Amino acid sequence: MRVNNSRRWAPRGVRRWMIAAAALVTAAVVRALLHPVLGPVMPGTAFLIAAVLVQYYCGLAPAVCVMLAGLCIADYLFVPPYGRIDFIDQSDIVLLVSYPLITALFITLVERLKRAQYRAKLLAAVAQSRYEMLLRHDNERLLAQRSTDEMHRLLHHIAQYNRSLILIKALDTTASVTQGGLVTASSPAVSDSPIDIGSFSAGVVYGPGHARIHREDLARVTDRLLPGRHRMRLRADGHDWRPAECICERFTTPPGDFLILRVEERA
Known part of the structure; x- marks a missing residue:
């Protein structure tokens, strides 16, 4: 998978340029302190290390700036004749060729490694997001399947025990059921029954067996059915x-x- 954002791993803002400037000054100070011991030997090593560190933490652009500024400082201060840029000898040529070449090589390797690392993080984040989406969809599918199975079980139960059904009560008063001979409490189809079904609460559906139940028992279970x-x-x-x-x-x-309340059928 191609990830174009992998090249944008480095932080943004002024802070990274401040870090690069601090690294450049630190490298110059350290090299100046070691100059009495090293002399003209390895004039650009400290700046090379600074450029690689800046590349690792701040990105490519600040590292290139540190490399170029370090090249100028090293050639001016630590390559004889010191403090002169109008005279170019073999030492200057060696520094101008070896230092940028080695530093650019290290910077390129670090840049590729950081891009690969950032790309792996992006792919891991995408994989985690897709995995969570799959889990969410799978949970929704299982819930829908469970609801469908429960609805099928309800319809099968109504069809199987239709003649012995007493009533169906919806716990949510907005729900309603009509199936076969079942009608709502306010339906005129059962108005001629000896039970005063109009006195019961809404959301109750009576079955064919409710007319055989005593009125007091029917009222009791209708109000507090468990x-x-x-x-x-x-x-x-x-x-x-x-x-x-x-x-x-x-x-x-x-x-x-x-x-659903029904009369238990005797075997």
Whole structure:
């Protein structure tokens, strides 16, 4: 992958030029302090080291400036005859050829290494971002799949226990369900039933089995319905009431959460 921004690894601003100037002055001072010992030997070594360090921390442009300024200072102060630029001898030629060549070689190598390092960081950041996107999309897919499975389970449950359904209650009052013989509490389709279903809260859907449940039990579970087993009175043979076990299950679907209450079917 080609990364064009890899050449922009160096920091921006005035600070890097201040660091380059400080490195140049430091190299000149160190070389001046060592001049009584070294004499004309290695006049540009300190400036070479300064240029490479500036290249590593500040970038190519400041390093080139340090290299050129160091060449002038070294030739003027540390190559005999000292303090003169009108006379050029073999020592000047050696410095003018060897110092820029070696310094440019080191600077180029450091520049390539820094670009490769910065490119690796950019690629790692891109890979991390794509990995997080894949994880987020995968989580969204799993949540959508789970919601779809729960909705299928709800529809299958309604279809399987349609005749024994008592009611479906939406925990979110904005959700609603109509499936087969199920109607809302305000529907006129069940207005002729002996249960006063209009007195119950909105978001409740009654099934075919609600007419056989005692009115007090139906009102009680409608107001405070929880998942689990409930004992209710069921009309038997059209007249007598007998206790019956009812089961309430909870379903989490994309439209919302629903509680389904049904009469437990005897085997």
